[in-house]
Amino acid sequence: KAAPSNKVMVNRYLRTGATSGLPLAEVIAVCDRTIRQTTHISTPTAIKMAGQFVHRVRRQGGETLATALRSAGWAYLVAARYSDARTAYLKARAVRGLDDISRARIDRTLIDVAMYAGDLKEATHRAALATKTFKALNAKDDLAKTWVNHANVLHRQDRHQEAYSLYHRAGEYFASTKNDSATALCWYNEANTLTQLCEFEKAQELFSRSREIFIKHDQSLWAMGSLYGLAWLHMLE
Secondary structure: OOOOOOOHHHHHHHOOOOOOOOOOHHHHHHHHHHHHHHHHOOOHHHHHHHHHHHHOOOOOOOOHHHHHHHHHHHHHHOOOOHHHHHHHHHHHHOOOOOOHHHHHHHHHHHHHHHHHHHHHHHHHHHHHHHHHHHHHHHOHHHHHHHHHHHHHHHHHHOOOHHHHHHHHHHHHHHHHHHHHHHHHHHHHHHHHHHHHHHOOOHHHHHHHHHHHHHHOOOHHHHHHHHHHHHHHHHHOO
């Protein structure tokens, strides 16, 4: 008998709790992934699925409930419902038994939630919490990602030199781990800050280098972002 498709399996689990003979942990992971993918198609559908997900696992607690709440938080964030996103992520963070690194990863996401909601003080606070934990746990990849989130907040505050320093540090780390896409994104962000600092030649180089990598990895949206950055830079010149 053929295994059910992910979509069928997820809908069956959300509706009835049936796991289609698969381990619960695997079903939970597929539900989370499917809801996140659905946000690219229909945020109302993703939000509805996430609500069903939370309802289905509400008595299980631990990482399972936290995963469902984070799915809901992500769906709300993509839909620009920042207050609902914050509530969902804070509920996930408060789940009993959640480990330190999971809480810190929620704090990192809350940086973006608060930033988009316009609460830069809260965003800075979450950045400090996440940074402290990731340093203590020597979680280098998570720490570098947090630098990028924090730099985004600094950039919005027109603290471009500070933002550049964090983007650059993150970019050097991702380059050392051969993560081309993350490195290119850091270069793109560096270029934006350098444009604000009127360092046009260096910004042009980074926009061009990031665009080459985005094209290489078929990341057309980011490639267009780099091209737009170059156009904006030339206009300023």
